[in-house]
Amino acid sequence: MTDQIWNPLLRDQLAWHWTHQLRDRLDGLTDDEYFREPAPGCWSVRPRGTGSAPVQAGSGAMTIDFAMPEPDPPPFTTIAWRLEHVIVGVLAVRSAAHFGRAPTDYQSFEYAATASAALAQLDAEYATWLAGVESLGETGLTRPCGEAEGAYADHPMAELVLHINRELIHHLSEVCLLRDLHRHTRQQTRQEAS
Numbered sequence: 479m480t481d482q483i484w485n486p487l488l489r490d491q492l493a494w495h496w497t498h499q500l501r502d503r504l505d506g507l508t509d510d511e512y513f514r515e516p517a518p519g520c521w522s523v524r525p526r527g528t529g530s531a532p533v534q535a536g537s538g539a540m541t542i543d544f545a546m547p548e549p550d551p552p553p554f555t556t557i558a559w560r561l562e563h564v565i566v567g568v569l570a571v572r573s574a575a576h577f578g579r580a581p582t583d584y585q586s587f588e589y590a591a592t593a594s595a596a597l598a599q600l601d602a603e604y605a606t607w608l609a610g611v612e613s614l615g616e617t618g619l620t621r622p623c624g625e626a627e628g629a630y631a632d633h634p635m636a637e638l639v640l641h642i643n644r645e646l647i648h649h650l651s652e653v654c655l656l657r658d659l660h661r662h663t664r665q666q667t668r669q670e671a672s
Contacts, residue, residue, distance in 0.1 A: 484636065485616050489608060492643045496604065500647075503654045504597055511660050512558045512593035523558040523589045538588035542566075557656050560649050561596045562589050568645045569603035572638070575626035577610030604646075611639055 513522060521531055521543035531543030531553075542562050543553075555563070566587045573579035590596035614621075619636040627638060 484619055485612065485614060488619070488636065488639045488643070489611055492646060493608065495643075495647050500650050500654065503657065504600075504650075507557070507593040507597060507657065509593050511657055512561075512596060513556060514656075514660055515554075515556055516656070516659060516663075517554040519553050520556050521553045521559050522556040523562050525591075535584040535587075536589045537586050540589040540591050542584060542589055544584065557653050558590075558593075558596065560653050560656070561600060562587075564646060564649050565596070565599045565603050568642060568649070569607045572626075572642060573603065573606045573610055575624075576635070576638075577606065577613065579606055579610075607642065614639075 515522060522529075523536075523540050523542050524534070526534070526536070526539055526541050529541060529543050531545055533544035533546060534541035535544055536542055542559060566582065566584055570579060570582045570587065574581045590599055614635055619639065620634050622632050623630055623635055623638050625631050627633065630638070
């Protein structure tokens, strides 16, 4: 192997999952699925002023539920919460810190009020992240992450890219599982009603 292959391999790891296992499974996500609370006391994305979580972050009409410190165990989270966590905390904040995206955080982000708007946000932030990783080339993967990554400031960017790959694969697989649960419980409810 040559020294000039790690950047495409890291991108392909995520892009393959996105293309072959994930993105198509999110198509057609409904608002009912997006906001469904499958357990009592869920954290979600809600219209401003309607949540009961200690922290309700966001700059627009919608806010995301949080608490600092996070309770143990943390509340179950909806598809809306999980998608917006990926969009903001996993992708947008990192792209802002490393690839020139406009600065954002959980407090200043404008959360999606619909499933289709959230998927558009996800697609945009994914594309920004992937282009940013590509822009690192091979040598950029070895540079330190810097102060934006706190205790991991001295770790190489390649380690951050691997972490983001894991986060996306993990959380977006959870979203797919919650969609499956929603579909199967609705089928069961319809059969019971027959």
